[in-house]
Amino acid sequence: KAGVTQTPRYLIKTRGQQVTLSCSPISGHRSVSWYQQTPGQGLQFLFEYFSETQRNKGNFPGRFSGRQFSNSRSEMNVSTLELGDSALYLCASSPTSGSGNEQFFGPGTRLTVL
Amino acid sequence: GENVEQHPSTLSVQEGDSAVIKCTYSDSASNYFPWYKQELGKRPQLIIDIRSNVGEKKDQRIAVTLNKTAKHFSLHITETQPEDSAVYFCAASSGATNKLIFGTGTLLAVQP
16 A cells, blocks of 8 residues: 655745645545644644544644545645745544544645745 | 643663653543554554553553543553664543543663
C-alpha cells in the first residue's frame, strides 16, 4: 500500500495570504489528523476528521480550518497568514477514530511565511 | 489541561550503551502511549506503543514501561547503535478520537 502523501511539500507565502494543504491517507483509512510542528512548540494537534466530520479540534485560532472529502482525502486551510504560521504541517492517517489506533504520518508540508 | 512532559531534551550515549527517555502525562483518562522516532528531515515513525492495560512491552532492543499510578511511561533502548540517533517523541491519547498530545522530544545522539 502506498503511504500517506502530502502536497505540496514546500510552500512560500507572504503575510496576509491564505494557503491550502492537501493530505491523501493510506487507502482504506478514514481518519486524518493534522499537526503543526515547530522548533519552539513541538508537535501540536490541529484537528481530526473522520468520515467527513471534524472529530476534535486543537487550540488554534479560527484562521485554521479543514475538511475531508468522501474519498477520505483532507485539506487544511490557513487564512490571513502570520509569520508565526511558518512550520512543518504533518497529517496522519488511521483506519478509524478512537484512542489506541496507530497513526501513520505523511512527509509534511514545509510552510514558510515571509 | 492535557500535557505531556518529556525528559531529557538531549541525550548522548556511547554505542552499545542503554538510553532511557521518560515522560509524564497529566490526563488520568489517557489510555494509549505511542513513541515516535523522527530522523532529520523525515516523518515521525511509530516505534512502539503501549496501552493502559499493560505495564510493559518489548520489541527486540526497545521496551516501554507504564506506571499508571504515577502517570509515568518510559522508553528503553538497549545496545544502542549509531542509526538510533534521532529525535524521539512520546505521546498520550484518550477518549474517542485519535488526538495525540506529544512530549517536547528528546534528541538522542549515539556516539560510535
